[in-house]
Every structure is written in structure tokens, then in C-alpha cells.
Amino acid sequence: MWAFIRGNPRFVKFWVGxxxxxxxxxxxxxxxxxxxxxxxxxxAIAVSINMFCEFAPLVIFGLFIGVLADRWEHKKTMLSAVFIRILLIGLLIAAVALQSLTVVYAVAFLSAIGTVLFRAPSSAFTMRIVKKEDLRMAVNLRQMSYSTMFLIGPPLGTLLYMGIGTAWTLFLILVLFTINFAFIASVTLDKMEKKASSAKGFGGVMAEMNDGFRQAWMNRMVRPLLFSNALFGLSAGLSNVLSIFILTEFLDQPKETYSLFVATQGVGMLVASFVIPKVKLSRPALLTGGMIVMGLCSMGMMSYPHYLVTYSFVVLFAFGMVAFNISMATLLQTTVDMSYQGRVTTTLQTVGTGTMALMMLSAGWLHELLPLQAIILTAGSAMLLGGMLLQMMYSRVKTEAQEKPLPL
Structure with missing residues (x-):
């Protein structure tokens, strides 16, 4: 790892940012x-609406943004996205001043557009500053930072909100995004080969969008993810909204312990980010195993009303998530051409987030009608089914590869 860091100063700048x-x-x-x-x-309905607003833009604009991410210069696109997120802090300040849920929902929706625009070119951006043989290490380091923030972000965010007040918390967010902007701006990229002129107008965008989906469908390693991501989104949509109610209703804890719940998952993810890369399994095996583990642990979280049981399954769930995330990111960067990274990535995200957003919007109302345990059991079953589906589809790919070699 240290040799990689010393040999990739441009990635280090991006990573720190x-x-x-x-x-x-x-x-x-x-x-x-x-x-x-x-x-x-x-x-619970208000939480559902807010989370729907945070994910709906990827469903509505994801494929379109994927085309733009592949067309536009990667660095300028990412910087523009960060600038949008900075500007929206001002609107969030207005939402707080007005005490308006509607404005909060609007901020969540618009911020999500900036986030999608930021993430869509990030894979190709990484491929331009890291050699192909080092991409897996780059993915591991990105997972490490993500896991660490999963650990310290929720409790620190809670302490800041409760301790220094909303205004200073928003000012801190503004500073953090500004530093992120500065680090990305400092990364120099190698020149790419000049792309063939893209067809202009709405018709040209639609043609490239369809081409991106076709690339995802025709790639035998990516196609199974289209199906599994839909089931992943169904499960995550229900769980994300209702996880805070696992604490307040099932475990009878105050809502402030939600930060501890998320931080526990962060601990698991951080440990897993060191352990999973050492596991000698193929990417399909890690994808499959990760999803099966997440499904079983989702159901296990509500198997017995004691916080030690629930939190133990949260940690194990985190291991499955890290295995799934690292394997999928590495698979995409090694089997999909750079010119299609934005479109293929956003195609997968749109499929997963589409079902996630619908479930998020429905979760609050379902919670009014059905027992919490029944909904979480359904979420875990969907994730388990996704893992089993991956297993069947990748087994078929492996069989076909015996006749026509395909890297696993």
C-alpha cells in the first residue's frame, strides 16, 4: 500500500480531497x-420523503448525466459539481431560517444532482491517474476512506449539530467542500486521445445513452449486476428509511443513538476494508458472497431485541457491503472501457437507485400498515435473492468461459 501511495502522488491528492x-x-x-x-x-413519512429526494435525481437524471460525464472533461465536471454543492449550502441556510420542510426537501433533491454529477466521472478520473494494474489498490483505498467516514462521520455530525448549532455546522460543511474543490483542482491529468465528435442535440444524447445501456447489457460480467442491483435497491430502500426505527421501536433507544448505529457499521466497514482485499476469491465470488451475507444479516438484526445482537449483525453486514462494493468497482474499471465508464456506472446506479427510491418513498407508509419486523425481513429476503441470482448467472458465465476464455 505504501509503495502505491509513494508512486501515485496525483491519486493521493484526489484521495485526500x-x-x-x-x-x-x-x-x-x-x-x-x-x-x-x-x-x-x-x-416516518417525512423521513421517507427526504430520502426519496436524496435519491430521486439519480433515477430521473442518472442516464443523462452518465452521457455528459463521458462527453465532458472529467476534472471540470467534478469541479463544477462541487461548486454546485457549495452554492446549495446557502439554500439550506434559508430552509433552516424558514423552518420549512419543503425547502429542506428541495435542498436534498438539488444536492443529490450535484452528487450524481460528481460521482459519474470519478471512475474514469481515477483510471486517468492510476495504472490499470494498480486500480484494485486505488479502489481499496477509496473504500478505506469511505469506511472511515462511515465510522466517524455520524457521531461527529451528531455532536456538531447538537453542540455548535445549525449555523456553524453549515459553515463547516461549506469549508469542507471548499477544501475538496482545492484538492481536485490541484490534480493534473494526462491528455486523452481526442474523442470522435459526439452527435449534438437530444437525439445524440439519447443515442449515446442507449449505447451505454447496450454496453452494460452485452458485457457478460456487468449484466448480472443489472438484476442484482435492482434487488439491492429494493432492500436498501426499505432498510435505510426504517433503520432509525429499529433503534427507537425494536430496541427502545432514543433517536440520537442512530449515530452509534451508523458508526458501528463504519467500524465493520473499516476493518473489512483491510481484511477483504486479502481474501483470495474471484470478483464474482466476492460479489455473490457479499450480497448473501448482507441479506442474512439484515434479517438477523431483528432476530432478538437486544442491542448486542443487532449491532453484531450490523458489523457482519458491513463486511458483506465492503466485499460487494470493492468487487463491483474493480470489475467495472477492469472490464469496461474508459469511454463508457460514466454511462455504464450510472446505468447500474439508476437501476439500483430506481428501486431504492420507490421503496424509500413507500417505506414510511408501509410502516404505518405493517409490523416493522415484517418489512425488514422482506428487505433481507430481497438482498438474499439477489446474491443467489448472482451465483446462478456467474456460474453460467464461468461455464461459457471454458469454451471462450473470459477474465474473472
Whole structure:
């Protein structure tokens, strides 16, 4: 790892900048969830609407942004996205001043557009500053920073919101995003070969969008992810909204312990980010195993109403998530051409986030109608089914590869 860091100074700048970006995201996310809970009186429906607003832009604009990410210069696109996120802090200040849930929802929606625009070119950006043989290490380091922020972001975000107040918390977010902007701006990129002129107008965008989806569908390693990501989104949509109610209803804990719940998952992810890369399994095997583990642990979280049981399954769930995330990111960067990274990535994200957003919007109402245990059991079953589906589809790919070699 240290040899990689010494030999890739441009990636290090990008990586350090991402620490500030992810910390800013977590501080903002925790402030938003507590603000929504406070303004709505703890309404599950309000939490559903807010989370729907945070993910809906990827469903609505994801494929379109994927085309733009492949067309536009990667660095300028990412910097523009960070600038949008900085500007939206001002609108969030207005939402707090007006005590308006509607404005909070608008900020969540618009911020999500900036986040999609930031993430879509990040894979190709990494490929331009890291050699192909080092991409897996780059993915591991990105997972490490993400896991660490998962650990420290929620409790720090909670302490900031409760301790220094909303105004200073928002100012800190502004500073963190500005530092992220500066680090990305400092990264120099090698010149790319000049792309063939893209067809202009709406018709040209649609043609490239369809081409991106076709690339995802025709790639035998990517196609299974289209199906599994839909089931992943179904499960995550229900779980993300209702996880805070696992604490307040199932474990009878105050809502402030939500930061501890998320931090526990962060501990698991951080440990897993060191352990999983050492596991000698193929990417398909890690993808499959990771999803199966997440499904079983989702159901296990509500197997017995004691916080030690729930939190133990949260840690194991984190191992499955890290295995899934690292394997999918590495697979995409090694089997998909750079010119299609934005479109293929956003195609997968749109499929997963589409079902996630629908479930997020429905979760609050389902919680009013059905027992919490039944909904979480359904979420875990969907994740388990996704893992089993991956196993069947990749087994078929392996069989075909015996006749026509395909890297696994």
C-alpha cells in the first residue's frame, strides 16, 4: 500500500480531497435527518420523503448525466459539481431560517444532482491517474476512506449539530467542500486521445445513452449486476428509511443513538476494508458472497431485541457491503472501457437507485400498515435473492468461459 501511495502522488491528492468531501456529506446528512425529524415531529413519512429526494435525481437524471460525464472533461465536471454543492449550502441556510420542510426537501433533491454529477466521472478520473494494474489498490483505498467516514462521520455530525448549532455546522460543511474543490483542482491529468465528435442535440444524447445501456447489457460480467442491483435497491430502500426505527421501536433507544448505529457499521466497514482485499476469491465470488451475507444479516438484526445482537449483525453486514462494493468497482474499471465508464456506472446506479427510491418513498407508509419486523425481513429476503441470482448467472458465465476464455 505504501509503495502505491509513494508512486501515485496525483491519486493521493484526489484521495485526500475525497476525505473532506465524504466528511462534508456525512455532516450534512446527519444535520438533514435530525432537522427533518425535529420539524416533522419524528414522522416516518417525512423521513421517507427526504430520502426519496436524496435519491430521486439519480433515477430521473442518472442516464443523462452518465452521457455528459463521458462527453465532458472529467476534472471540470467534478469541479463544477462541487461548486454546485457549495452554492446549495446557502439554500439550506434559508430552509433552516424558514423552518420549512419543503425547502429542506428541495435542498436534498438539488444536492443529490450535484452528487450524481460528481460521482459519474470519478471512475474514469481515477483510471486517468492510476495504472490499470494498480486500480484494485486505488479502489481499496477509496473504500478505506469511505469506511472511515462511515465510522466517524455520524457521531461527529451528531455532536456538531447538537453542540455548535445549525449555523456553524453549515459553515463547516461549506469549508469542507471548499477544501475538496482545492484538492481536485490541484490534480493534473494526462491528455486523452481526442474523442470522435459526439452527435449534438437530444437525439445524440439519447443515442449515446442507449449505447451505454447496450454496453452494460452485452458485457457478460456487468449484466448480472443489472438484476442484482435492482434487488439491492429494493432492500436498501426499505432498510435505510426504517433503520432509525429499529433503534427507537425494536430496541427502545432514543433517536440520537442512530449515530452509534451508523458508526458501528463504519467500524465493520473499516476493518473489512483491510481484511477483504486479502481474501483470495474471484470478483464474482466476492460479489455473490457479499450480497448473501448482507441479506442474512439484515434479517438477523431483528432476530432478538437486544442491542448486542443487532449491532453484531450490523458489523457482519458491513463486511458483506465492503466485499460487494470493492468487487463491483474493480470489475467495472477492469472490464469496461474508459469511454463508457460514466454511462455504464450510472446505468447500474439508476437501476439500483430506481428501486431504492420507490421503496424509500413507500417505506414510511408501509410502516404505518405493517409490523416493522415484517418489512425488514422482506428487505433481507430481497438482498438474499439477489446474491443467489448472482451465483446462478456467474456460474453460467464461468461455464461459457471454458469454451471462450473470459477474465474473472
Amino acid at each position: 475525497m476525505w473532506f468531501s465524504e466528511f462534508g456529506d456525512w455532516v450534512r446528512n446527519m444535520a438533514l435527518i435530525y432537522l427533518v425529524m425535529d420539524l416533522s415531529g419524528g414522522s
